[in-house]
Amino acid sequence: MKWTLFASVVLLASAHVLALLRFPCAQLVLDRLDPLVNPGAIPSPHLHQIVGGNSFNATMDPKKDMPKESTCTTCQFSEDFSNYWTAILYFKAKNGTYKRVPQIPNSGFDGVNGGMTVYYMQDGLYDFAQKSKVTAFQPGFRMYIGDVNARSRKDVERFRQLTYTCLDTINTRDPQTLDFPAKPCKTGIMTALRFPTCWDGKNLDSPDHMAHMSYPESGSFETGGPCPATHPVRMGQLFYEVIWDTSKFNNKDDWPADGSQPFVWSFGDSTGYANHGDYLFGWQGDALQRALDNPCYQTCTTLKSQNNAAMNKCAGKRVVNEDIDGWIKELPGGYQANYRK
Template identity: 45%
Template sequence: GATYAISTSYAIFLLAFSVQLAVSQSRNHFIRFACSQLVTERLDPLGTPGIVSPHVHQIVGGTVVGSSFDIQMSADSPMQSTCTTCRWKEDASNYWTSVLYFKHQNGSYLRVPQVPPNYTGSPNGGIGLFYIRPPEGNQKVTAFPKGFRMIVGDPSLRNKTFVDPNSSLGRALTFRCWDETYNGDPNLPAPGTGSDTIELPNKLCAGGIRSNIYFPSCWNGKDLDPPDHSSHMAYPNGELDSGGHFWFSGECPASHPIRVPRILMEVSWDTRQFNNMWPSKTNQPFVFSQGDPTGYGQHADYIFGWKGDSLQRAMDNCWSYPNCKELTDQSSEVQNSCTLKSRVDEVVEGKHINALPGCNPIQAGPSPATMGPCPASTRTSTLLTN
């Protein structure tokens, strides 16, 4: 894990970005940090509030309501967290994605572990996060308001849904195939650029696979969480260049005029233990927990939970990576001590399982996935009360 977490190329990328920031601190900055694993379970307060969700998620961030990632969260829930797995103590938000599994030739599944992002200490697995403001134009960035939530991506997708690959939407959700040495191309370009793909790589990635997930950064200024959890948000106008979303300064559309922080989520899947288990050189064996072997159904959820005006202060004043004088730093040990036990009584990781948890037969598309009949034993699981 420690070797995997160090990438010379990525250090060069961050250094170059920091140098550019030093030249123009008033216009261009970001905060970057990691959140260790909180819990892996079949709950989803946005998609299926109050009940066990259809597929497994890996979750980071605040504990909410004292002891659990709540199955039905109110606007005040994140503020009641007793701890957070994120580096900055003020961030009690929750972030989650579906989980990647390896499908063995014998038909069993094993959860692919995560490793922390480069140069973020030693958190336990989890997610890397950037909160970015545009690099040009000195554009005002407004922090999300209390109660804000959003989803990006559609778990049912099994095919491309856009025409222009250079559009904001076209490069919002991608994968990076890490080479064996973690050095040079394709590991140097900004996430979502270069040879990154919108589908799961259909080749062996000797060093692992990273999910690059950019949330939209333009808000309509009205809705905190519409029924679809996404229509209140949009990507900036214009086409991306070689710098991708990371360096993009497009204007927000008139329908969504409020520019909020651009969140980049990085999930590093440590697939190395499976390098010698591939069934063939052309048929990749990984599948997401919603039964998606394509990667087109990659998606992520966000519930805002920053305390007070801490995020606004950070976006206004922090440009000296990796530190932020406006925020309270937590050690990796403190981050890793904030964990929860799953409230769903089933095995989802740590051992081989015979089927993906829930009712998730593998569907490769190209049509969107549908919920079909499945054995009664896979339909529900017991929700523990403590």
């Protein structure tokens, strides 16, 4: 995947109007809640980092109007009350204890408290004009990408686009790997999650939260591949970037004695293959469709925006009271590296 050109164009955004919906969402909460995979469970099995509307809770009834339930959002576009979340990254020290890896803002988003960068795109990453017509997600829509049990390259390859980048600078975008970087990364590690883009046109969800969506029949979203007959509706591509500040853990003397990489997901995966993400649609009215029909970049006059202070202020409080930030002997939920309950 050739990202160097993409990174360069993003850096020139202040001087040129780009048709690419890219925006930051500050951290809403770190908690063991998962209303998609483990609805109603308090706590859910493993720890997540969540951004978006502050109505996020353990249940998230799809029949409720998320924008009306929320009073604020941690995302830049104040009409977006969706929730976006991923697992949390931990460092495992040589002595077997764990420490949470903090998140830092992406390039161009200084002042945003951690969180992630969210993209909605009409065309592939190499077509910055973004001219295609795509359908926005609908109220009640939700989906998931990845496999929490994946522990091999074969397991993760079926998802195509769940990757890691070892950052030399905040703007590094190549190379991308499917597993954790094996060396210290000067600025941190960026995880990228790109969701499927073809919808069956009927179901807002499915039992595995994936079957109602599909990848293109051939090629990819980036190359303009056609949607299969079973999933004929072409949606915008939803895409997350999360930057983990692993630079604080770059002393190899603290790494495992066998020289293996020291990072592990909050559910125990130390291969990196089980990277996954969740999404609950919550845009207000037709705001997302308007933005996709009139593509823009960051300073989007089609949408209402809010400043960093308002985004950061929307942060909530954790429901599950447990130590997630100290040096801990086991991951929240009782996990150990490479072990899953």
